[in-house]
Amino acid sequence: MSVLTAKNISVVFGGLKAVEDFSIEISEGELVGLIGPNGAGKTTVFNLLTGVYQPTTGSITLNGQDVTGKKPEQIVSIGAARTFQNIRLFKQMTVLDNVLVADNGSRTYSVASALLRTTKYWKEEKAAREKAMALLSVFGMESLADATAENLPYGKQRKLEIARALATNPTLLLLDEPAAGMNPTETTELMETIALIREKFKVAVLLIEHDMSLVTGICERVIVLNFGNILAQGTPQEVTSNPEVITAYLGE
Ligand SMILES: Nc1ncnc2c1ncn2[C@@H]1O[C@H](COP(=O)(O)OP(=O)(O)OP(=O)(O)O)[C@@H](O)[C@H]1O
Ligand SMILES: [Mg+2]
Numbered sequence: 001m002s003v004l005t006a007k008n009i010s011v012v013f014g015g016l017k018a019v020e021d022f023s024i025e026i027s028e029g030e031l032v033g034l035i036g037p038n039g040a041g042k043t044t045v046f047n048l049l050t051g052v053y054q055p056t057t058g059s060i061t062l063n064g065q066d067v068t069g070k071k072p073e074q075i076v077s078i079g080a081a082r083t084f085q086n087i088r089l090f091k092q093m094t095v096l097d098n099v100l101v102a103d104n105g106s107r108t109y110s111v112a113s114a115l116l117r118t119t120k121y122w123k124e125e126k127a128a129r130e131k132a133m134a135l136l137s138v139f140g141m142e143s144l145a146d147a148t149a150e151n152l153p154y155g156k157q158r159k160l161e162i163a164r165a166l167a168t169n170p171t172l173l174l175l176d177e178p179a180a181g182m183n184p185t186e187t188t189e190l191m192e193t194i195a196l197i198r199e200k201f202k203v204a205v206l207l208i209e210h211d212m213s214l215v216t217g218i219c220e221r222v223i224v225l226n227f228g229n230i231l232a233q234g235t236p237q238e239v240t241s242n243p244e245v246i247t248a249y250l251g252e
Contacts, residue, residue, distance in 0.1 A: 009058035033219035041228040081170035091150035099132040102167040155186035
């Protein structure tokens with residue numbers, strides 16, 4: 001089944017067609033790469049798919065629902081979660097709290113219940129904590145639960161951002177340059193983590209990444225964007241041997 005279908009979406013910024021007639025279909029559990037030069041429109045595609053920008057043309061369907069024109073928080077609740085090119089964590093909060101705030105949806109107790117600390121409150125709070133700790137353990141970060149987010153090394157902040165995105169129970173995870181600023185060891189580790197969470201959480205992944213070893217290592221399919229348009233798509237082997245892709249991007 002298709003998790004995401006976007007058809008001919010476009011957006012214009014001050015006369016510049018940042019993304020033009022972009023179409024994509026992602027199946028359940030698929031891992032797709034989105035690559036291309038700086039300014040090609042990759043992050044803008046994410047912003048369109050997640051409701052940050054409204055497309056001026058086209059339509060977006062997520063898990064069978066038309067989400068064209070929907071707000072970011074609605075799109076999250078329908079199953080798409082993302083991370084950002086520039087890490088956005090609640091810096092002063094603990095690692096555990098960063099994950100807990102994302103998982104608001106699974107707690108149903110009322111404000112009164114929370115204030116009175118009812119049984120329902122404690123039950124749901126305990127379950128949410130257990131779930132958040134289980135998520136952190138997938139990333140080998142349970143022992144850091146009480147650490148302040150901003151004190152984590154860079155690679156771990158990136159992982160925490162992914163954990164927080166997963167806390168919303170997405171069927172589609174959008175990762176914007178998760179390996180940016182990581183050293184080779186951290187990148188390899190991240191690659192394994194992405195492969196693992198895809199299996200474990202049955203989540204489809206759309207991955208923006210400049211690190212080609214990461215892209216070719218884990219993506220089944222790659223889309224190449226250039227000047228807001230799709231230049232090529234296919235298997236990693238197909239796109240990396242495509243002369244147009246080499247000229248526009250890889251040969252740089
Ligand atoms: N909010 C905005 N207002 C005006 N122009 C924008 C806006 N967002 C993006 N752009 C422009 O749209 C184009 C695509 O930008 P985008 O950030 O999507 O590129 P990218 O492929 O993610 O690049 P990078 O690899 O550097 O992250 C660029 O020319 C950028 O300057
Ligand atoms: Mg970008």
